[in-house]
Amino acid sequence: MTVPAPPLDDTDVPRFLDELGVPGLVDAHVHFLPDRVMDKVWAFFDRAAEHYGTAWPIHYRTTPDERVATLEKLGVRAFAPLVYPHKPGMGRWLTEWVTDFAARTPGAVPTATLYPEPDVTDYLGAAVSAGARVVKVHVQVGSFDPRDPLLRPAWGLLAEAGVPAVVHCGHGPIPGAHTGLDVFGEVLAEHPTLPVVLAHAGMPDFAGALDLVGRHPRVHIDTTMVGTAFTQAMTPLPDDWASRLVDVADRVVYGSDFPNIPYGVHEQVAAVAGWAAADERLGAPFLRAVLHDTPARLLGVAST
Numbered sequence: 001m002t003v004p005a006p007p008l009d010d011t012d013v014p015r016f017l018d019e020l021g022v023p024g025l026v027d028a029h030v031h032f033l034p035d036r037v038m039d040k041v042w043a044f045f046d047r048a049a050e051h052y053g054t055a056w057p058i059h060y061r062t063t064p065d066e067r068v069a070t071l072e073k074l075g076v077r078a079f080a081p082l083v084y085p086h087k088p089g090m091g092r093w094l095t096e097w098v099t100d101f102a103a104r105t106p107g108a109v110p111t112a113t114l115y116p117e118p119d120v121t122d123y124l125g126a127a128v129s130a131g132a133r134v135v136k137v138h139v140q141v142g143s144f145d146p147r148d149p150l151l152r153p154a155w156g157l158l159a160e161a162g163v164p165a166v167v168h169c170g171h172g173p174i175p176g177a178h179t180g181l182d183v184f185g186e187v188l189a190e191h192p193t194l195p196v197v198l199a200h201a202g203m204p205d206f207a208g209a210l211d212l213v214g215r216h217p218r219v220h221i222d223t224t225m226v227g228t229a230f231t232q233a234m235t236p237l238p239d240d241w242a243s244r245l246v247d248v249a250d251r252v253v254y255g256s257d258f259p260n261i262p263y264g265v266h267e268q269v270a271a272v273a274g275w276a277a278a279d280e281r282l283g284a285p286f287l288r289a290v291l292h293d294t295p296a297r298l299l300g301v302a303s304t
C-alpha cells in the first residue's frame with residue numbers, strides 16, 4: 001500500500017490516519033505541566049529570539065481542557081504527558097502532579113521524571129510501582145550530568161522495571177553543560193538494558209543517535225520536531241535520512257512536543273509521511289509502526 005497523501009491541516013489528520021489504517025496516533029512526547037510552570041515555559045518561548053535566534057510562537061496556547069480536546073480531535077489515542085524539573089526539589093512534586101493528571105485524563109499514560117537528588121529513587125520507585133510507563137529526563141533544561149552517581153540506582157531501577165526514559169540529551173536547540181550523545185552513551189554503556197527514547201532523534205547529532213540505536217537493542221529515537229519546516233531551517237536532516245532509517249525502522253516512535261510547537265501537529269505527521277514515501281523499503285508499514293504500533297508497545301497501550 002502506498003503512503004496516503006499527507007494531512008493538509010490539523011482537521012485532515014484523522015482522514016490521513018484512517019487511510020493509513022491505524023486506530024490513531026500514539027504520541028510519546030507531549031507536555032502537560034502545572035499551569036504556573038507552563039506559564040513560565042511559555043514566557044521563555046516568548047523570548048525565544050534571545051535564546052534561539054528565532055521566534056517561537058506557541059501554536060496551542062489554550063487551556064488544559066482545550067489541549068486535551070485538541071489531541072482527541074487530532075486522533076491521538078494515547079499520549080505521554082511529560083514533565084521535567086529545572087532544579088532540585090521539583091522532581092517529586094512534578095511526578096506526583098503528573099500521576100494525578102494521567103489518572104484523570106483520558107488517553108494520558110502515567111509518567112514520571114527524575115533529577116539527581118538524594119530522594120530520587122524514593123519518588124521514582126513509588127511512581128514505577130504505581131504504574132508509571134515512561135520517565136522524562138531533560139539533561140539540557142535540568143543542566144545536570146546524567147552520569148551523576150546519584151542517578152545510578154535510578155537508571156538501574158528503570159532498566160530492571162523495563163520502563164523507558166525519554167531523554168533529551170542532544171545539543172539542540174542549544175547545548176547544555178552536560179548534553180551530548182557521547183555523554184549519554186556512557187550511561188548506556190553502564191546500563192545496557194535501559195530502555196531509552198532519544199528525544200528529537202538526538203538533534204543535531206542524528207548520526208550519533210542512530211549509532212546508539214544500532215548498538216543497544218532497547219534504544220529508540222523519537223520524531224519530535226524532526227523534519228518540520230521550522231526545524232529544517234535550523235537543523236536540517238541529512239539528505240539520506242529516510243534510507244538511514246531502514247535498519248532501525250522498528251525503533252522510531254512518534255513524538256510531537258505538543259503543545260509547545262510553533263506550527264500545527266499536521267506538519268509533524270506530514271514530515272514522517274515524507275520519510276516513509278522517500279524510500280520504498282519504508283512505506284506505509286513503517287508509517288504505521290512509527291505513528292502507532294511502536295509507541296503503543298513502548299508505552300504499554302493496549303491494541304484495539
Ligand SMILES: [Zn+2]
Pocket residue numbers: 029031257
Ligand atoms: Zn519536549
